[in-house]
Amino acid sequence: MSSPLASNKKSIFKKSLISVHKKLSHNHRIEILGKIISAQIVTLRSADNETKILDIGCGDMSLMETIQTYVDNVNPTCLDIYPLPEKFSDDLRWKKYRQFDGQNIPYDDNTFEFSILSDVLHHDFGNSFNLLKESLRVSKFTIIKDHFQRSAYSRFMLKLMDIVGNWGYGVALPENYFTETSFKELLKDVNAVEVKRINNIELYSHNYLLSKILKADWQFISIITKKR
Ligand SMILES: C[S@@+](CC[C@H](N)C(=O)[O-])C[C@H]1O[C@@H](n2cnc3c(N)ncnc32)[C@H](O)[C@@H]1O
Numbered sequence: 001m002s003s004p005l006a007s008n009k010k011s012i013f014k015k016s017l018i019s020v021h022k023k024l025s026h027n028h029r030i031e032i033l034g035k036i037i038s039a040q041i042v043t044l045r046s047a048d049n050e051t052k053i054l055d056i057g058c059g060d061m062s063l064m065e066t067i068q069t070y071v072d073n074v075n076p077t078c079l080d081i082y083p084l085p086e087k088f089s090d091d092l093r094w095k096k097y098r099q100f101d102g103q104n105i106p107y108d109d110n111t112f113e114f115s116i117l118s119d120v121l122h123h124d125f126g127n128s129f130n131l132l133k134e135s136l137r138v139s140k141f142t143i144i145k146d147h148f149q150r151s152a153y154s155r156f157m158l159k160l161m162d163i164v165g166n167w168g169y170g171v172a173l174p175e176n177y178f179t180e181t182s183f184k185e186l187l188k189d190v191n192a193v194e195v196k197r198i199n200n201i202e203l204y205s206h207n208y209l210l211s212k213i214l215k216a217d218w219q220f221i222s223i224i225t226k227k228r
Contacts, residue, residue, distance in 0.1 A: 026062075026165070029203050033118060033221075034066030036198060037143055040223060041071050041114055044141055044195070050075050054112040056105065056135055057081075057120030059171075061097065064116075077112070079105065102127065105134040112139035121146055123166075125176040132190045136226050141195065144222045149177035154218050161214065183222070192224040 045051045050073050055064045058078035068074045081102040088094040100106050102124065115135040121128040121144065135142045149155040155177060162173050178186075187194060201219035204210035 028206050030062045030066050032201065032203055033145055034063055035070060036201065036221060037063070037116065037118075037145070038067050038070035040143065040196065040198075040221075041067065044223070045071075045113055049073055051114070052112045053077070054079065054105075054107070054115045054135075054139060056115055056117050056131065057123070058097070061093075063118055064096070077107075103130060103134075105138050107138045109137050110140065113141065115139040115142045116145075117142065118145040119147070122162075122174045122177050123172060125174060128186060129189055132186065132192070132224075136190060136192055136224070140225060142192070142224050144224065146183075146220065146222075147177045147218050148180060148183070148220060150179075150215075150218065154215065157214060158218060187222075187224060191227045193227045194222055194224050196223040197221070 041051065041053070051071065052075045053064070053067065055061070055076070055078045058064060058080050061078045064074075064076045064078050068076060076096045078097045079100050080097070081099065083099050084094055084097055088097075098106070115138060117131065117135060121131065124131065132142065132144075147158050149158060158177055159173070167173060198221040200216040201221065202211070202216040203219055204214050
């Protein structure tokens with residue numbers, strides 16, 4: 001799920017956690033989210049020629065790269081808060097990557113047709129108003145993938161998933177998750193309207209046990225735009 005740039009030094013335990021996470025979840029999650037988000041981009045984009053997409057909090061960039069396999073003529077930009085290690089500086093794959101300060105998106109208004117914030121807002125909850133404002137400023141549509149906590153159980157399990165998915169990489173662990181109400185309030189605060197909501201995203205159907213303990217209604221995608 002997360003950023004290979006976040007921490008250079010990883011213990012054997014962290015490396016094992018990353019390997020378990022990749023096998024159990026990461027690849028399936030990216031494939032499912034990539035397909036759903038791509039279908040929405042194809043429906044909403046204004047033209048078939050070059051679609052500029054910004055992935056804010058891109059992690060390992062696999063979501064953007066999956067979208068590029070489903071959507072033609074994507075011009076991709078990936079942002080995250082970590083510096084690019086020297087070893088990647090000549091790597092063509094990382095040319096689309098740019099570090100930023102996690103606050104100010106370094107592009108002019110309306111540069112992109114789509115911004116993506118996939119499982120990013122809950123990692124910097126206190127900054128979510130600012131990050132959303134910035135994403136609405138630079139793009140026509142913002143595609144948010146995040147979690148809803150629906151009970152003490154879902155909050156506990158979401159935290160556990162975040163530990164497995166992120167701690168090994170050195171990414172800060174979240175304290176909070178959205179509820180339906182707090183998410184609605186945030187959209188009102190940033191003066192945005194929801195164009196589309198996709199609820200109940202089944203990310204774990206490939207694993208019987210995970211699909212029983214992790215519920216689809218904790219996962220949602222919301223596509224928003226500036227209120228006129
Ligand atoms: C759970 S990972 C998600 C990675 C990727 N978007 C995905 O869906 O696979 C959360 C990412 O958010 C990034 N992040 C945390 N705070 C951020 C901020 N203020 N602005 C942008 N990215 C941030 C982390 O560095 C990490 O790569």
